[in-house]
Amino acid sequence: MFTSNPFSELSQMSAFITPAVMQGYVILMVIMVIGGTILDMIHKKSAQYFFENSKKAQKSAKRTVSSGEKASLAISTVTSEILTSSEFCNPKRRISHLFMMYGFVTFVATTAIMIFAYPTTATATPTILPMLWHVGAAMLCFGGYWFWFFIRVDVSSEGVSLFKLERADIFIVSLLTTATFGLIWSYCQSSGAALTTLSFILFVVSSTTLFSTVLWSKFAHMFFKPAAAYQKKITKADGSAENLPADFDLTDPAVQKQFPDIPEYMGKNPPNMGLGIKRESANHY
Amino acid sequence: MPTFVYMTRCDGCGQCVDICPSDIMHIDKTLRRAYNIEPNMCWECYSCVKACPHQAIDVRGYADFAPLGHSVRVKRDEEKGTIAWRIKFRNGKKDFDLLAPITTKPWGTCIPQLAGESAPSDSMRNSHLLYNEPKYIQLDKDGKDSLHTLESNGLEIKEGVQY
Numbered sequence: 001m002f003t004s005n006p007f008s009e010l011s012q013m014s015a016f017i018t019p020a021v022m023q024g025y026v027i028l029m030v031i032m033v034i035g036g037t038i039l040d041m042i043h044k045k046s047a048q049y050f051f052e053n054s055k056k057a058q059k060s061a062k063r064t065v066s067s068g069e070k071a072s073l074a075i076s077t078v079t080s081e082i083l084t085s086s087e088f089c090n091p092k093r094r095i096s097h098l099f100m101m102y103g104f105v106t107f108v109a110t111t112a113i114m115i116f117a118y119p120t121t122a123t124a125t126p127t128i129l130p131m132l133w134h135v136g137a138a139m140l141c142f143g144g145y146w147f148w149f150f151i152r153v154d155v156s157s158e159g160v161s162l163f164k165l166e167r168a169d170i171f172i173v174s175l176l177t178t179a180t181f182g183l184i185w186s187y188c189q190s191s192g193a194a195l196t197t198l199s200f201i202l203f204v205v206s207s208t209t210l211f212s213t214v215l216w217s218k219f220a221h222m223f224f225k226p227a228a229a230y231q232k233k234i235t236k237a238d239g240s241a242e243n244l245p246a247d248f249d250l251t252d253p254a255v256q257k258q259f260p261d262i263p264e265y266m267g268k269n270p271p272n273m274g275l276g277i278k279r280e281s282a283n284h285y
Numbered sequence: 286m287p288t289f290v291y292m293t294r295c296d297g298c299g300q301c302v303d304i305c306p307s308d309i310m311h312i313d314k315t316l317r318r319a320y321n322i323e324p325n326m327c328w329e330c331y332s333c334v335k336a337c338p339h340q341a342i343d344v345r346g347y348a349d350f351a352p353l354g355h356s357v358r359v360k361r362d363e364e365k366g367t368i369a370w371r372i373k374f375r376n377g378k379k380d381f382d383l384l385a386p387i388t389t390k391p392w393g394t395c396i397p398q399l400a401g402e403s404a405p406s407d408s409m410r411n412s413h414l415l416y417n418e419p420k421y422i423q424l425d426k427d428g429k430d431s432l433h434t435l436e437s438n439g440l441e442i443k444e445g446v447q448y
Contacts, residue, residue, distance in 0.1 A: 049293075089338040090298060153312050157299025159444060168317040218317065228293040243356040244340055245369035245382045259384040266366065266386050277363050277387050279336060282303035285444065 001190040002134050005125035007114050009189060012121050019119030026115055029211040036214025037223055043215065050227060062239025073233045081229040093151055099143025106136030107179065134186065140179040148172060159285040171217035177206035287327030287344055288334065290319045294341035301333035301342060335361040361387065
């Protein structure tokens with residue numbers, strides 16, 4: 001199961017699902033994602049919002065940010081906020097998101113490679129590809145089900161029933177069903193079980209739902225969130241900081257002189273203040 | 286419109302939902318981010334603004350008190366143990382920071398033992414501040430006119446969030 005390419009076996013077994021059909025489907029899904037994201041941006045007026053936000057920041061900027069600095073901030077956005085999901089403060093949410101993100105990327109990338117480069121059994125698929133396909137789906141399932149049952153804010157902070165579905169659930173549910181039915185289909189196909197066709201149909205329905213509902217789901221956050229993180233870094237660099245107070249170095253004597261409460265109550269070398277300060281987890285409903 | 290959430294900064298962590306004393310910060314069912322469901326009921330207590338780990342909540346003060354163009358933002362940094370405010374006046378002449386240590390005590394400590402405190406003296410009772418006590422809080426009444434509680438009104442709190 002883990003070393004066999006399910007798509008090449010599918011094109012071998014089915015007269016209808018030729019490599020051209022599979023490749024056409026992938027291209028169609030990519031077009032739907034691009035189209036859905038553009039429509040989402042037009043509908044939410046995201047580009048206009050980001051543009052006006054950056055204009056507002058420039059008005060209250062205390063210094064200009066050079067293009068070299070902007071480039072390095074963009075790189076740090078990629079390495080920090082995108083690759084390590086550093087925007088999350090809660091470690092559980094961060095780890096769950098990392099599993100889902102890398103699982104999804106691995107799953108989709110290996111799907112595309114196997115469908116375009118090794119669509120039939122004529123060319124042998126390198127075993128690393130189906131293995132990564134299964135690992136990606138498993139990672140997506142692990143992070144996704146953990147999020148679904150324990151981390152979802154409706155359930156953990158508002159006491160909403162675990163089984164109540166909302167529009168915000170389109171993305172996570174379609175992600176989970178795609179990965180789950182993908183794994184079930186791969187198992188059934190490799191073991192010759194009876195549910196192969198049904199699980200394949202459910203897999204295709206789930207993935208079509210996932211990529212076609214970009215306009216109504218959270219899918220496009222993967223493009224908006226990096227843009228928002230980059231903008232936040234720019235505001236910190238140019239001093240406007242969205243009108244938030246500056247980050248003070250508490251050991252700096254000038255800061256201690258300006259704010260005498262700090263050395264009076266916290267001492268000259270202010271430590272972490274300890275218990276009583278930290279927020280508890282948000283489930284006191 | 287009192288508190289509002291910058292949706293690009295919010296990640297739907299639920300801290301504001303948890304802390305709002307008016308129970309009006311909730312999670313949007315389409316975006317799974319926080320929003321203020323009833324601005325009319327907002328006390329502008331700034332609990333959610335301080336609790337948000339991403340500083341995604343801001344306050345648009347009531348117009349009779351805080352005219353357009355001002356900015357009051359707060360950053361509660363638990364790692365450093367400080368709370369910092371930045372206040373900008375709308376005439377552009379004042380833009381200053383305030384920084385102070387966080388004074389939240391550990392849960393269960395520093396609870397004032399009011400039973401051990403002495404009652405207000407007659408001179409305090411007759412003063413400007415207390416002359417209508419206990420009438421205003423209905424402690425001198427019995428029966429149906431006494432202090433209103435959930436139990437006395439036959440109500441109970443249901444678990445979970447209903448809105």
